[in-house]
Amino acid sequence: MAAMNGKARPMLISLALGWLVLMLLLALFGGWFTAAATHLDLPHRLQPPVFFGGDGSYPLGTDELGRGMIARLIASIRISLLIGFAATCLGAAIGTSLGFLAAERRGWIEQAILALVDFQASLPFLIVALALLAIFGNSLGLFIVLMSLHGWERHARVARATALEANAQGYASAIRHLGAGRWRVYGLHILPNIAGPLIVSASLAFPEIVLLESGLSFLGLGVQPPLTSLGAMVGFGRDYLDIAPWILVQPSLVIVLTTLSVNLIGDWLRDRLDHRL
Amino acid sequence: MRDSAPPLLSVNNLRVAFGGVERVRGLTLSIRAGQTLGIVGESGCGKSLSWLAVLGLLGDAAKIRGSVLLDGSEMIGANRQTLERMRGRRIAMVFQDPSGALNPMRSIGWQIDEVLRLHRGLRGAAVRVETCRLLDRVGIPDPVRRANAYADELSGGQNQRVAIAMALAGRPELLIADEPTTALDPTIQAQILTLLKDVQRESGMAMVLISHDLSLVSEMCDMVAVMYAGEIVELASARALFAAPAHPYTRALLAGMPMLDGPRRPMVAIRGSVPHGQDMPPGCAFAARCDTFVAACARPQGMHTVAPDHVALCHRARIAT
Numbered sequence: 001m002a003a004m005n006g007k008a009r010p011m012l013i014s015l016a017l018g019w020l021v022l023m024l025l026l027a028l029f030g031g032w033f034t035a036a037a038t039h040l041d042l043p044h045r046l047q048p049p050v051f052f053g054g055d056g057s058y059p060l061g062t063d064e065l066g067r068g069m070i071a072r073l074i075a076s077i078r079i080s081l082l083i084g085f086a087a088t089c090l091g092a093a094i095g096t097s098l099g100f101l102a103a104e105r106r107g108w109i110e111q112a113i114l115a116l117v118d119f120q121a122s123l124p125f126l127i128v129a130l131a132l133l134a135i136f137g138n139s140l141g142l143f144i145v146l147m148s149l150h151g152w153e154r155h156a157r158v159a160r161a162t163a164l165e166a167n168a169q170g171y172a173s174a175i176r177h178l179g180a181g182r183w184r185v186y187g188l189h190i191l192p193n194i195a196g197p198l199i200v201s202a203s204l205a206f207p208e209i210v211l212l213e214s215g216l217s218f219l220g221l222g223v224q225p226p227l228t229s230l231g232a233m234v235g236f237g238r239d240y241l242d243i244a245p246w247i248l249v250q251p252s253l254v255i256v257l258t259t260l261s262v263n264l265i266g267d268w269l270r271d272r273l274d275h276r277l
Numbered sequence: 278m279r280d281s282a283p284p285l286l287s288v289n290n291l292r293v294a295f296g297g298v299e300r301v302r303g304l305t306l307s308i309r310a311g312q313t314l315g316i317v318g319e320s321g322c323g324k325s326l327s328w329l330a331v332l333g334l335l336g337d338a339a340k341i342r343g344s345v346l347l348d349g350s351e352m353i354g355a356n357r358q359t360l361e362r363m364r365g366r367r368i369a370m371v372f373q374d375p376s377g378a379l380n381p382m383r384s385i386g387w388q389i390d391e392v393l394r395l396h397r398g399l400r401g402a403a404v405r406v407e408t409c410r411l412l413d414r415v416g417i418p419d420p421v422r423r424a425n426a427y428a429d430e431l432s433g434g435q436n437q438r439v440a441i442a443m444a445l446a447g448r449p450e451l452l453i454a455d456e457p458t459t460a461l462d463p464t465i466q467a468q469i470l471t472l473l474k475d476v477q478r479e480s481g482m483a484m485v486l487i488s489h490d491l492s493l494v495s496e497m498c499d500m501v502a503v504m505y506a507g508e509i510v511e512l513a514s515a516r517a518l519f520a521a522p523a524h525p526y527t528r529a530l531l532a533g534m535p536m537l538d539g540p541r542r543p544m545v546a547i548r549g550s551v552p553h554g555q556d557m558p559p560g561c562a563f564a565a566r567c568d569t570f571v572a573a574c575a576r577p578q579g580m581h582t583v584a585p586d587h588v589a590l591c592h593r594a595r596i597a598t
Contacts, residue, residue, distance in 0.1 A: 106336070174378035177332060178392050178443060179365030181357075188391070192382040274382070275427055 013268045016261035023258055027081040030074040048246060063237070063247050072228060076251060079140075079223055080230040081258075084210045087147035091209075092202050094148060095155025096194070100186050102156070103163030113156065120153040126215070133221050143213075143222065150212055151205035158201060162194045196270045203266020207259030214255060230255050283349065285310045285483050286331075286368075286451055291343035291353075293323070293330045298554035301327050302507040303343070310450065313477065313484045315498030315515065317491055317530070321551065323507040324487050328453050332368060333360040347451075366396040369449035373456040375437035379428035385412075385439045386424025389446055396447035411442040415472060434465035438472065445476060452477070453485045458493070470497060491534050495519050500586070503527045506551050506562040513587035523581075523589035526563045561591065569593060 009017075062068055102110040132146055163186070166172035172185050180189070214231025216222035218238075223229040230251040237248030284307035293301035301323040308314050316324045329335050331345050331352060345352040347367060352360070364370075372378045380388055389408040393399045399407055405424065412420035415438040428436055437457060444452060454473060458466035474497065477484050488494050494501055494515070501518045503511040503526065511524040522528045532545040549566040558564060560575040567574065573592055581594045 106338070170374075170377040171380040173334070174370075174372060174440070174443075175380070175388070175391070177334065177364055177370040178447065179361050179363070179395055180391070181361050184391075189380050189383070193380070195382070 010268070013264060016264040019257055019261045020265065023077055023081060023254075023261075026074050027078045030078045048244070063233075063240075063244075069246065069250060072233060073230075073250060073254065076228045076230045076233050077254060077258075079227055080210055080213060080255075083140075083144055083147055083213050083223075083229070084206050086144045087150070087209050088202050088206045090145065090148035091150065091152045091205060092155050092198060095152035096159040096191075096198065098152070099156035099159025099161075100163055100190070102160045103167060104182060104186070110160075113160075117153040117156050120149075125150050125212070129212070129216060130221060133216070138221070138224055140223070140227065147209050147213060150209055151201070154201050154205070155198060158194055158197045159190075162197070163190050166190050166193065196274050199266050199270045199273070203262050203269075206262045206266075210255060210259055282309060284308055285312075285348065287346045288327075288331065289344040289346070291327060291330060291345060292341070293326055293335065294340045294342075295338060299557075300507050301330065302557075304504075304507075304509060306502055306509065306512060308451065308483045308485065310483055311477070311481045312500065313486060313498045315494035315501040316485060316487045316504060317489060317494050317501060318504035319489060319551065321553075322504045324504050325455050328370070328455070328485065328487070332364055332370070333357075365392060365444075365447040365449065367447075367449055368451045368453060369444035369447055371437070371440055371444045371452065371454045371457045373459045375433055375440045375460065376428055378440050379436055381428055384425050384427055385431070389424075389439070389443050392443050392446035407446075408442075411446055412439070414445070414476070415439070415442045416468075417442075432465075433461055434469065437461060437465075437469055441469070441472065441476070445480075448480070449482060451483045451485065453487070455487045456489070457486075459488075459490075466493075473497075491519075491530060503530070506553075506557065508562070508590065510563065510591070511587075511589040513583070513589075517584060517587045521583075521587075523583040523587065523594040524563075524591045525567045525569055525593075527589075529566075529568075 063072060098113050098116075102113040128149075129146055133143075136142055163172070166189070167176075172189055175189055176182075176185055210230070213222055213229060214234060217229050217231035218235035220235065223232050225232075233251040234248055234255075237244075237251070240247050287307035289305050291301060291304040292299055304323075304327050306314070318324045326335075330339065330341050333352065333355065335341065341353055343353060347363070352363070355363075379385060386405065386408050389411055390404045393404050393407055397407070408424055409420040412423060417423050417435060417438055423431075428439070431439065437460075441457075452473075457473065458469050461469060470493065473484065473486075476482075486494060486497055495518075498515045501513060501515050502509045503518070503524065505526050511518065511522065511527045513523070518527065519531065522531055526547075529545065529547045533547065535544055547566055552558060552562055552565065558575065559577055561567070561578050564570055564574040571593070578590050578592060580588045580590055581592065582588050583594050
């Protein structure tokens, strides 16, 4: 394709890609560290990392129970990324499907979906999440589904608007007139046209979900021990902020770099996918 | 002029209503293979709507009655699969806005490939070969390279050529061209119309040309149907319609058309506006705007035969000519 050659990748994007690949590798192959992540070494609790003047036996230091920060971080990245990616993809799928459904069926189905969208957009999601967690309890699967409900309404809006436009007097109606079925129209024709906005919307949703997960875990309602996540680490690290700031600073740094990378890459991908830009 | 062969498509008393308001009020016409039928009328008279109804593309909100026979098989009420197999393969459509009718995120070659796969069962390299042949047929230069272009990289006229290639890909027996040149400038208009005529002559397909341009229709069509407020008010051969218009509305339309040759005369506008929905009079829909109104016009009208192959929905049609 014409759009796929010629343009050089900016340095910043390469860095972001590199960081994300590193995070993904850690998430995929970090399983070996999860045992170490719960290993207590009480005599060596609150060891500072090397750049805080530590002796290097624990390069990134230890936490309040003497657990190595490297192992803790990797185990947390694993969970946080799993929740972030799974929930973002699920949310995009739910939102896009509902948006297409609204555009295809119109009538009361559309009204019901739009009402849901407004409902979702007008209610602080944190309140909904707290209520649902209180009612249904907490498990990783349920937590991912819950997080996926965050931001679905944006995808739904974009999908519906694009589909309506295309159906009204455009390529979608044209190909329908030439005999394409509705799966083909939505999957092969309209979906590529919302890929750009969808990626932007998803790259915004991903950091939001990671932050939301962090917030809920910080409040003690998210990921429960012995599982750990970046947000949970920040939450537990808060108590030691003045004597052992590395417990909080390191997962925070990972959150910032990861969400920034996803945003940058999302923006760049959108430009690459649209041959007009 | 009459042909004893059964018509390719015959529409009988087609009615389309939205929310209790009839927008198409009993359309009856037929098209034979290879024939060109022009449909003229002002905006909102139901000329596009009728064909969307024929193709089953109006959705659940529209209530459609009547009968549409394609080669003897009923299309109104046919199931979705049947209609999808028929669209594009037997009846294809070309639209007014060529740039909007092409997917901006797919190359034009991809889009023609798709129709070929859907309707002709072509696979592999044969698809692109046929796509390039079609692009060449509709006059796109350098088709092999152009097949990879996107709609925004081509001009409006070229986009309409591509849209025509897409419509032709399924080898339809009937092509419905819904104001195919309205969005194009006059030079390109002529080229596109010549292309459509050539393609029709080669393939022997029938064509319905929807337009509000009377001169265009007179050049292109064998038969012309004039629509007003959801019904056909006059149906005649193109020559008869322009030589001896029988319905007052047709006469008014022709009077409103500027002539390139002949004496200069002021153009005449039709006073009033089209009746809509609930305001539809029981008698002639044009009565309120007609210069030759008499009391009998307020009664329901029937088709009057003016000449062979020439009918008009006016009780004074025979008197008038």
